Amino acid sequence: MAERKNKYSVLLPTYNEKDNLPLIVWLLVKYFTESKYDFEIIVIDDGSPDGTLEVAKQLEKIYGKDKIVLRPREKKLGLGTAYIHGIKHATGNFIVIMDADLSHHPKFIPEFIKKQKEGDYDVVSGTRYSGDGGVYGWDIKRKVVSRTANYLTQVLLRPGASDVTGSFRLYKKEILEKLINACVSKGYVFQMEMIVRATQFGFSIGEVPISFVDRVYGTSKLGGSEVAEDEDELTxxxxxxxxxxxxxxxxxxxxxxxxxxxxxxxxxxxxxxxxxxxxxxxxxxxxxxxxxxxxxxxxxxxxxxxxxxxxxxxxxxxxxxxxxxxxxxxxxxxxxxxxxxxxxxxxxxxxxxxxxxxxxxxxxxxxxxxxxxxxxxxxxx
Incomplete structure (x- = not known):
């Protein structure tokens, strides 16, 4: 029987995800329940105009306030601040960060947890560029951009991880808090800085190969939102x-x-x-x-x-x-x-x-x- 002393808090920043949110929540509940791990899903909605928050409220009624924790904000304030906001309300001793657009499949989370226990890792990162990992649904230009960003970071910063631009990870809560406090970047670059900082601080990093599938519904965060991060958060x-x-x-x-x-x-x-x-x-x-x-x-x-x-x-x-x-x-x-x-x-x-x-x-x-x-x-x- 699986240990129940650990609790896993999933941080789900959302913006215009009303169609994806019910699916990702159902999958999260399914895999956590089947694996018998204690969990909570913290939804941080940044004032989505498409009704994402209303959908989240319905999910709260279905699964209960102990499993679906709503912590909305009035407007879009960026990915890094969403994590800061979410972690303040997390009651778990482990934090899972992932996209809410179904790019990251919850079926990999039990593998993350298994990997973490094997080496008592501070961070477990999903990788698209090692083992059986892969990317599906991207055009060649986007694949080249992601690969190039990873290559340059490997050469210049030696981050100790094969996928620095990914955003599907499991952290010990205290480790994530230290990294967030140390990071100065925002938006897309925030994920890269987090893994580089983890290596610099001597934190241990494990990796699990994952399949990344481009979003099912809505607008890609790495198309408009990487620019949106620039437009919204940068001078x-x-x-x-x-x-x-x-x-x-x-x-x-x-x-x-x-x-x-x-x-x-x-x-x-x-x-x-x-x-x-x-x-x-x-x-x-x-x-x-x-x-x-x-x-x-x-x-x-x-x-x-x-x-x-x-x-x-x-x-x-x-x-x-x-x-x-x-x-x-x-x-x-x-x-x-x-x-x-x-x-x-x-x-x-x-x-x-x-x-x-x-x-x-x-x-x-x-x-x-x-x-x-x-x-x-x-x-x-």
Whole structure:
């Protein structure tokens, strides 16, 4: 007889899923009941105009409030915040995240649970790209995009999982809470960052091959909603910078903002490039900034962590940072008049650096110590 001490909370973010929701809920109830696992299904509806919430209320009456937990929100606020909202109401010690559009079949959940118990894994991820896993219903373009995203992430970030763009996973609750608190991405990229962070934190990851079937009814979340994530949750400046990165086939490793917290506008990006002179790699920083008043200098600070440990911390007077460079190589010329200014700076990545994960924070202040810009970057050697 199956153990009953564990409880599994399924988080189902929904938006216009009135046709799919009854089917996915019926399947979830079926497989959890047959396997004799304790469970609850938490429906987080983001103000669906098609009546999804009304359907969910009917399902609540059918299966009971202990099994169908409704936690709606007034409007579409994004996937990452839906998980944050849902986990607050979860009473299980394990969390299942999956799509509500029948792309993820609940029949795999007992296999997830079995795999988790075998190795006491912190995370069990469904994979379309290993074993008997596969994708059905996608055109060739969409398959190539997904495969390419996975390949680039494997090469650059070494996430320890074969399917980083998937969103069908089982987490220990406390592990998911730690990952959500650490992640800064939203929407589609949120899933990728979660699995990369799990590896960086040393959490154990198991995998179960799954079959991914494109949604039965409604509009695909990875067509419009990946863009919808951009449109709904990103600033116009961030969208413009992402388009710049994409159009030039760059690999971005960091972002600069006009603030370190709260509402902030993107003012730059950091990319990695091959260094043809040394045969190694270098970072290139693009910055566009508008000064409201004359900028007479301040402090530039950089701190670097290597595999989570402090590696480097230094500060410089910004206006004199490159005064020893040749005139044609200089980028900084203080003071700066009010208005728009742009910089492009290159920094060599030393060949002697050991392999591992590097995370850096950069900040720029004015003469009064007020923050002018703030940025973060991360890459793996």
């Amino acid at each position: 116009d400046s961030e969208i413009s910078w992402r388009k710049f990165i994409k159009d030039n086939n760059y690999v971005a490793i960091g972002t600069l903002w006009d603030s370190c917290d709260g509402d902030k506008e993107t003012i730059g990006k950091v990319i990695l490039l091959p260094d043809k002179q040394t045969g190694g790699i270098k970072s290139r920083t693009f910055v566009n900034v508008t000064f409201e008043e004359e900028y007479n200098g301040g402090e530039l600070g950089i701190s670097v962590k290597y595999n989570g440990k402090d590696l480097y911390d230094n500060k410089w007077d910004f206006c004199s940072i490159d005064e020893n460079e040749e005139e044609e190589d200089r980028q900084v010329f203080c003071p700066y008049k009010p208005g728009y200014h742009a910089w492009i700076t290159d920094r060599k990545v030393p060949k002697y650096l050991p392999k591992g994960t590097y995370f850096s924070k950069t900040w720029l202040t004015d003469g009064d110590g007020e923050l002018v810009a703030c940025g973060f970057s991360e890459f793996v050697l």
